[in-house]
Amino acid sequence: MNSLKIILAFLLIAFSADTASAQTKEEIAIDSLLQLCDTQINDGNDKGAFYYALKASSLANQYNIQEKMAECYFSLCLLSYNMGLNSESLAYATKGKKASPPGNELTMSKLRLLESAVFWRMGLEKQALKLAYINVATLSQYPDKKGERLNLRNTCELITSIYTKREQHDSVKKYNQIVKSLLFSEPEAEMYNTIADFYSKEAFIVYERSQNIDSALTLFNKSLAIKAKYHHSSLFSEYYYLGKFYSDKNTAKSLEYYLKCVADAEARNINLFDFLDVYLSISELYGKMGDLANEKKYLSLYLKKTQVVNDQHKKSTEYILSAIHEQNQEEQDKLRINQYRILGIAGGSILLLGSVVFFFYRNKQRRQKARFTEKLEEKDLTVEGLNKRVNETFEELVQLAKKNNPQFLVRFQEVYPDFLKKMMMLNEKLTVAELTIVAYHYLGFTTKDIANYTFKALRTVEGVRYRLRKKLHVAPEENFILWIRNYIDSI
Numbered sequence: 091m092n093s094l095k096i097i098l099a100f101l102l103i104a105f106s107a108d109t110a111s112a113q114t115k116e117e118i119a120i121d122s123l124l125q126l127c128d129t130q131i132n133d134g135n136d137k138g139a140f141y142y143a144l145k146a147s148s149l150a151n152q153y154n155i156q157e158k159m160a161e162c163y164f165s166l167c168l169l170s171y172n173m174g175l176n177s178e179s180l181a182y183a184t185k186g187k188k189a190s191p192p193g194n195e196l197t198m199s200k201l202r203l204l205e206s207a208v209f210w211r212m213g214l215e216k217q218a219l220k221l222a223y224i225n226v227a228t229l230s231q232y233p234d235k236k237g238e239r240l241n242l243r244n245t246c247e248l249i250t251s252i253y254t255k256r257e258q259h260d261s262v263k264k265y266n267q268i269v270k271s272l273l274f275s276e277p278e279a280e281m282y283n284t285i286a287d288f289y290s291k292e293a294f295i296v297y298e299r300s301q302n303i304d305s306a307l308t309l310f311n312k313s314l315a316i317k318a319k320y321h322h323s324s325l326f327s328e329y330y331y332l333g334k335f336y337s338d339k340n341t342a343k344s345l346e347y348y349l350k351c352v353a354d355a356e357a358r359n360i361n362l363f364d365f366l367d368v369y370l371s372i373s374e375l376y377g378k379m380g381d382l383a384n385e386k387k388y389l390s391l392y393l394k395k396t397q398v399v400n401d402q403h404k405k406s407t408e409y410i411l412s413a414i415h416e417q418n419q420e421e422q423d424k425l426r427i428n429q430y431r432i433l434g435i436a437g438g439s440i441l442l443l444g445s446v447v448f449f450f451y452r453n454k455q456r457r458q459k460a461r462f463t464e465k466l467e468e469k470d471l472t473v474e475g476l477n478k479r480v481n482e483t484f485e486e487l488v489q490l491a492k493k494n495n496p497q498f499l500v501r502f503q504e505v506y507p508d509f510l511k512k513m514m515m516l517n518e519k520l521t522v523a524e525l526t527i528v529a530y531h532y533l534g535f536t537t538k539d540i541a542n543y544t545f546k547a548l549r550t551v552e553g554v555r556y557r558l559r560k561k562l563h564v565a566p567e568e569n570f571i572l573w574i575r576n577y578i579d580s581i
Contacts, residue, residue: 289313
């Protein structure tokens, strides 16, 4: 999902750039809070960013400034998405579209793109593509407007990501060409960093389509060259992509580029939040080379850094959910106060006024019932989507395992974040190869299956499994697959 986060980051920048200058003191106050929100997002502080976005939202609602309300809901939608709060993100997107002034297609398209991103993450690709296609059709009508061009490019990048996952190479080529055309229509000096990132991603697409290493390397060299042209010294993302590219082709080169990525990031104090799998990849490569000390060292670094990120994410998520609950409670309190006022007026009024109040409450109940029904439908959609996402994620892991994909263990750890920690509690000397065998067994693969898919001799896999039983103290009479599942799922 790294590419998707980059898309959404550009979306936030574009949204900020397109807002009109404030004309009232209320709008100035709201803009100041949103600027503080943007600063916190750039610093990676989602908790602080959400605080300022929520304050801005309260002011915009208090003074009923529709345009500012849409901006605030966009920021809240984006931050909820970053925290993995899909339902909350969709709710803010809906509020943003309702608050958006009539005819403001750019704002609507940005909110649609966020909705599309949420649906894709939930595994609802059909709904994600439907919204993305609406964006393409709408934004293509404004080729001379910079904001619309940027959002069209972001939308096409999302569509490209979806089709890449589906391995529909013709569609990937089609939408990637649109992205390229839009990107290179902008001044190079302003977009060189994005262009460099595009070349790196296109290298993967070209290789997957043609298996031509020379063509892919030509694109990687273009990425490095354009950064050199503009004296951009940080190359950690290029090193990361090159390490990933060589991971199944040349172990030594892959390790060299991954280590350069880490060194470059640490030298410039860059947070590798979105690239933590680089430590696990380095550990696995050292394991292949027989360097057990460094294999253990980088596996330990990966576990430590992942735990820090998970703890930060948990605290931010708890704060955001609490803030949302408080905001909803305040809205309910205001509604309740208004109800009491209305009841007081109704109690001291004449029969005609009482009739008016009766009709008012009857209509209100109808609206509340409609809102309640709408929320139930949204909840059903979310539950259905989450169930589908669980099934598709499991199938994704199975397919990665069958293809002996180098990213299998990385993706497995993302889906089951306590897996490595629990295994290391049993025996901290487990190797990456042994952990991979455990992950295969957890998914239900037999020893024979593992031998077939990993291109190893059956006796070799049986030997690894025998050593695992001894290291993990699993009795001979225990079913190894059931034991592994029960132990990992016991958290």
